[in-house]
Amino acid sequence: MSSANEGFVLQTAPHAHGPMSVPRIMHAVNLSLIPVVVMSALFFGARVLMLYAVGIAACLGTEVIIKSIRGQSWRSILDGSALVTALLFVMVLPPSISPLLVAIGGVVSIAIGKEVFGGIGQNVFNPALVGRAFLSAAYPVAMTSWTPAREVFSFVPTGRTLATVDSVTGATPLAASRFEGIAEYYLRLFVGQTAGSIGSTSALVIMIGGIALIAMKIVRWQMVVSFLGTIAALTGIFWLIDPTTYADPLYHLLSGGVMFAAFYMISDMVTTPFTTKGTVIFGVGAGLLTVIIRLFGGFPEGVMFAILLMNAVTPIINRMNNRVYGASA
């Protein structure tokens, strides 16, 4: 048989490969964000769709340009990771932000957040949060102007408003409960019909996508639980000590960017630890820093800085070695 001398592919084992690939992971994240996109358009108007488009164009365009300059293939944008960055970046901006700032921040996210380190897999900080941190520092006013959500769902008897409890530093739910039922208020927070960042107000839709990602083993539940658990436990302690000064844990979990961060920011694989143990350390650390900044810091919201700080220590966490199977105690 002539084929006896034909060259077959020579590779070391394994010769079989599982279903997972980087594009598949990234596109799963993108698909899971569709409910968030829809909900944000309902709450903050079709204008946010334009903001998503600007963010996507800025992020993908920046990656194409940088790859071209470095003589690499622009096709890296097809792996879906720049799209993830774009969506996450826009979702953590205030709804009233101008398209120009979205574009600037998108460029920063990809250029400084990702490509400067060498592209996918190499970056230390969450690119979307790098973009947001840049805008927060450069355009503080635009980044803290909040617009109330539209009344898409009617929870409250007519005439009542929630203007007083729109931001984290505003009145606590206890104050709000003087005007309306507290259960209604939390329902409002849970659904996300409240002022906040474009995509981070609705715990409901965030959890739909997030739980799907957990089921697909793209997001580690240990990370989510350790982060949310730490926030709940710490704020719970303060609340029990002095409920008139400190908001209760449920409020802390549902307000601001906590739920969005739990499922979509601290779950970024590249910038967080790769072991389950490391993941829990990251979750607890990010939760702790979030609470410290929220309760004692100068910023109303602490999630972004908490995560960026934990991103910085992730390489150190990753230096820890697993205890291998059969290792002596």
Place this chain on the structure above:
Amino acid sequence: MATTRIRGGVHPRYYKGLSADLPIERAGLPKRLEIPLSQHLGLPANPVVSKGDLVQPGDLIAEAPKLISANVHSPVAGKVRGIVQKPLPGGRMCDYVEIQVDEEATEAHEWQPQEVEIDTITPEALAKLFRDAGIVGMGGATFPTDVKFSPPPNVTLDVFILNAAECEPYLTCDNRIMIEHTKEVLRGIELAHAALRFDRVIIGVEKNKPEAIKALRKAIDEFVSPVAPPFELHELDVLYPQGAEKVLIQTTTGRTVPAGKLPFDVGAIAANVQTMFALYEAAYLGKPLVDRVVTVSGAGIPQPRNVRAAIGTPVTALAEMCGGIQETTTKVVAGGPMTGTALPSLDYSVTKGFSGLLFFTNAEYPDESPCIHCGSCVDVCPMRLMPLKLAAYAKAEKFEEAKATNLMDCFECGSCAWACPSNIKIVSWIKYAKNSVRVKGI
């Protein structure tokens, strides 16, 4: 029977249905056999025949020089054409004895049933049986069995485990042996038990082999023995690498083999189905290890089969027996898809560890992309290693760091590379690092 689960492992697609129900067929005798003298771990055997010698089936053609090595025998009657150097699967060069097959004389030969004094067999006699017959671990590791069954004097072996997991995709040869030669496999185990007197004799089979499990259960019920091996049939979860020795010992006995130690150290010994079948044939038929069952399968072959082939049978002969290799074949693998060795051509022959001959037609082999630190490799590693770190150290040639990160505890099951979304050839990097550690004496 309750089993404990290990951490890690993967669920590849199994493709066992291609051949699981196909009875073992005898391969036709090729005109010529090419028998490598290094089919086992350890030293190559020294040839004891030379060009022009006439051999009979079962004749010794190469002798194990000392520990650790294994004898090699002729499967056929014929004439030695000479000794040539050729690569083994994997690339290492090796002496091959070429035998011109005398088909008539081979067909006329019959193995003679032997009297076996079961209750008086000593551990030494058992080791001699293994050694004389050239038996090695036939699951793929090919460790000489006489050494394995001769524990150091301070060690007591109280558990025997028949490794019948057959956790590699595609492979069904052990499955067929268990179905068609159930009693013989048990007789082989009985012999080992008679010599070493285990407290527990465990048979560990993955649940995806219901017919084998049924056959084993029936044979165990009907088994009559003067030494009464205390058989326990364990149905194991379908999980790769369930059949890795340390994993199997953990799941069936709950014992953890310490890192860097051997199954001996927890009083356990595990052996593959075909190894124990070979022991049976050696003891009861006086037949050394001269053939084995090979699963020929994969999309690149029209008729998958379980073939009983003489050691030294050319791969081309097996391919022809199964309908000939398809033109779409891009890769040929000796062994299973998770740990097998890719062959650059069909110019190879069946060896004692040759469990499968697989023909793959995958058009593309995806390129590596950068590691995204997802940790999948860490999650699936049954040894709880950090494969991504080992691969990164290997790429950076930081072999000392790799060794300090438990490089040598990896047994190369391939779960990490299977799971890696970036298609990083983690096992290749680990092999490279291990080899560098050995060569540089780190």
